[in-house]
Amino acid sequence: MVARIIPVDPFDLVIFGASGDLARRKILPGLFRRLIAGQMPPNARIIGSARSKWDDDAFRKEVSNAIKEFSPKEYKNTEKLNEFLKTLHYLPVDVLGDTGWKELAALIKKDANPVRAFYLSVGPSLFDDIAERLTKSGIATKDSRIVVEKPFGHDLETAHQLNEQLRRNFKEHQIYRIDHYLGKETVQNLMALRFANALLEPVWNAQHVDHVQISVSETIGIEGRGGYYDNSGAMRDMVQNHLMQLLCLTAMEPPARFEANDVRDEKLKVIRSLDPVEPDDIVRGQYRANGKAGSYKDDAENPDSRTESFIAMKVHISNWRWTGVPFYLRTGKKLRARMSEIAVIFKDPPHSIFPNAEIRHGGNSLVIRLQPDEGITMHMIIKEPGQGGLRLTEVPLDMSFADALKGAPLDIADAYERLLMDVIRGDQTLFMRGDEVEAAWAWVDPIIEAWQHAGDTPEPYDAGGSGPDGSLALMHREDRRWRPIEV
């Protein structure tokens, strides 16, 4: 199997916040890898901008160091690295001031590059100023694209404000709201798996599916992001965006075409079909110290914090396809392993013709792994090989993408790389539309308000464990089990 690389059109990409962490860790190394892959056209230009008083040379040095740190294998390709560094330019701009914009306009306008994109790798409080100044200074045209990062709002009201601010200067088709989970190979494969095979669709419904588990588990804590995280928690930081997107792609109806608005219309319908969640169907957790691992409260430097670093919840979708099928969502920090997966657990056969053979509930499941080792596993029940009566056993039919793509000349593009190239191509399929984001907040807000109203305190769980006991009980009370948090 050979990965096909289609170069994108020439572009000018301006990165606001080019001196920041996201640009250093993800955006710039990702663009470099696309250049190595042959996807970046030779006349593409990347213009970094921030308040730091750098020039082109200083920026190139910074980017070279960032690539060395975050993409060490590719860094060794000196010829390509030099080629990439030549595409880089830098202009110091304080986006809250009026200086620097004329220079930026002049730099961009020198070329007649057809694609003009602005990546706002800065805090959301700066989006409005940047959008406005880009338009006023004539830098943004009606075909330009603007890319914004999460968090997209803190609640429905703030998300709505951000949408309004962006839409004052850009049309919806120009706005690319990134949720990097949507750029993962497996997430797109979920759509291919569901809609390019006739096999699964007939069983992808309440008649055949017992329940669905969506887990995103991290081993890291809040890692210096305490100030932001303690004001957000797992519900805002993970459920409202990443888990919601995974839920939508798993549950949505087949869109008429694999095109941005068709896909996003179907996702929106799922969000609007979500029932309000019963308080008994949610477990909030907060990690406590365990051995050398410190507690959440220590990490957040807030001894009174009531912010959740873990959430498990049972969610219902009221529509023809899914009524009666629980979707269990689970995410947390400082857990036993780093893994993300969607598991569709099918119902047991209606009648067993093997009265003496023990069949475990949920023996048939389809597990879509997002990380680590992206891939898909179908669990089947077969006869245990050998003599001594008919015994049944569960076997995995496993497909790891790394194995499936062995021999391909290039690694699979990571989520950021793919999304960056989609921006240049003008393909919004894997980006969130404004109404989707607002609908997700409209569902999440009452849940958070109810906790605040009740003064809810999260249940402690050991750092390095599998989450609070209440999360296990959420499943056990319905005779179900979480899939283990393990790699």
Ligand code: NAP
């Ligand atoms: P960061 O490290 O704090 O970087 C912020 C950037 O904004 C810096 O380059 C800073 O540069 C620039 N900046 C701040 N005020 C400015 C101003 N007035 N004018 C011009 N530039 C200004 O933040 P980050 O981690 O890169 O995150 C950027 C955005 O991405 C945030 O919204 C964050 O929530 C989101 N995000 C980040 C990650 C991640 O992994 N880091 C992941 C998901 C989402 P100067 O100080 O030089 O001006």
